[in-house]
Amino acid sequence: MKIVILTGAGISAESGVPTFRASDGLWEGHRIEDVATPEGYERNPGLVHEFYNMRRAHLHQVEPNPAHRALAKLEQHLGNDLTLITQNVDDLHERGGSKRVLHMHGSLLRATCTSCREPFHWQGIMTVSSKCPFCKAMGLVRPAIVWFGEMPYHLEEIEAALVACDVFVSIGTSGAVYPAAGFVQIAHLQGAKTIEINPNLTQNAHHFAEQIQGNAGTEVPRWVEELLDQA
């Protein structure tokens, strides 16, 4: 059985990572246009670096929760038959034990150089004078995070997994941002069973055959155990 799982901010909520779409429309006090667009970065790179430095530092204060660990357990059983896609830029899936995670919106622990485009691992503070380890350019290092208007990572691999899957599960995502919000329809068209795990009704809910209403930390381990019992 081939399974594709898409996770969003909700899977990390119980670990203490804030979700994005709070009712005030701000991300931790910032407008999305200021901290999550290439134009915002051009206007004020220092502010953007500060925003991501804060989020990167916050990773030290959070731990994976039972939902991340349950998906790692599922990977141990399914191997390459599981494709785990996350929109999250935290490393909680990896720290929960998952070995193969497609970070379609990038990662707080990666950087890229706007001159040579080489991606690389990053820890600690990034500033307007950070130096690219490859081409040595100064001031052109930016977080390897996919901002609005930019192309997500791994799309070919994701599409191949979606058209071949038997089950598609969406966990903790509001279904507000494309292309991820459209994955359920691709999987459904291929005849896959589609399941959504979320405590709230999402704008995408009607596309799913099955709804599991509840928090990821409880419902994901329960769903994984049931699946492994049936196997």
Ligand code: APR
């Ligand atoms: N368990 C499961 N889901 C939860 C939990 C929980 N404990 N708590 C909240 N949720 C759900 C909310 O109901 C909501 O549907 O998580 C979802 C979070 O939605 P968003 O904040 O919109 O996050 P996400 O869907 O991941 O955002 C997608 O948008 O801003 C961009 O690039 C950013 O990757 C992000 C993308």
